[in-house]
Amino acid sequence: MTQSLVVGVDAGATSTRVAVHALDGTRVGYARAGAANPTAHGLLKAAASLGDAVKAALPPGSGPRVAASMVGMAGDVAEMVPELARIWAEHGIVHGPRYEGDLTIAYAAGSAEPDGSLLLSGTGAGAARIAGYELAQVADAMGWLLGDTGSGFWIGRQAAKAVVNAMDRGLPVAELLPAEPPPVARACSSPSSGGTSSAPNGPPRRAPPAPASSAWPRPTTCGWPPCPRWSARPPRRATRWP
Structure with a gap:
């Protein structure tokens, strides 16, 4: 006798999780993929992430055995319904899933x-x-x-x-900054000379000049962020309206 399966999907703004269980509660598949919030990330990305997770979680050829399924999705929109039907059909699942927002499935989980x-x-x-x-x-x-x-x-x-x-x-x-520059910090010239500082995997950024009237010492080395943020007094700024 072929055992029926149920599929549950938790799709959120951080990740997508799919679990496949037999009716007796035995887990037969589980997978995670990227974010699948269509409101935050767009319909195409949400559908792609969900499709990847379903493909990885379903055992090969088990689509026709799925008796019921449910998708709980953050940022759920009506435009996602045909996308879900398409993904389910691609995996041989006869009936599309029940589609809910993430609040109801979060409650059901607890x-x-x-x-x-x-x-x-x-x-x-x-x-x-x-x-x-x-x-x-x-x-x-x-x-x-x-x-x-x-x-x-x-x-x-x-x-x-x-x-x-x-x-x-x-x-x-200063209490929010490390006592010493991080290991990736690089030497840079004094802000008064118009020096630059670099961050890993990012383009060089020019440090803003220190105010001419400032009596505070001007640093000659820095890490990331730029020099004034590490050890110099923050630059004076124009007075703002309350």
Whole structure:
């Protein structure tokens, strides 16, 4: 007797994971591929990543044995439905998958109860109330451009903004920098001579000149970022309106 299979897909802004199981719960295939968020990365990239993961996870010739499948996708859009049908048909799967956003499958991964709440914080972030296994209410989950407060991306951006704000105000940021230049640092000339600094795998970047009236010492060597960021006082900038 041929054993039926089920396929589950978790497609997000960081990676795509596909698991194939027999009906008794035995895993028969698993694979990971690149990001597959069509809103963030585009329809073609999302379809390509998902197709690669499905191909790697399905045992050869097992497509016709798939009895049910589900795709949970961050940034889900209706235009993805025909792409999913095409990918499934290429692998001999008769019926296309059930297609949902990532909030419902995230809830299902943590609870079998029909009603409950979800707080999700990964690459993106959001909260949801689930009723009868369906989304009843959603807060945030708007994507990194508009929201995703508390997500990994949001935390990193807040840290970067805090450093930039401190530099704009002339506040000390030396505590955020290493005591010594990293091993990849290269010597560079003094900022006052219009020197340049280099970063690995990147083009040389010209260091901004130090202010002429500054009494702070001007460095003659630096790492990356450019010289003033390591040991010189941040350049004075024009006063901004509040």
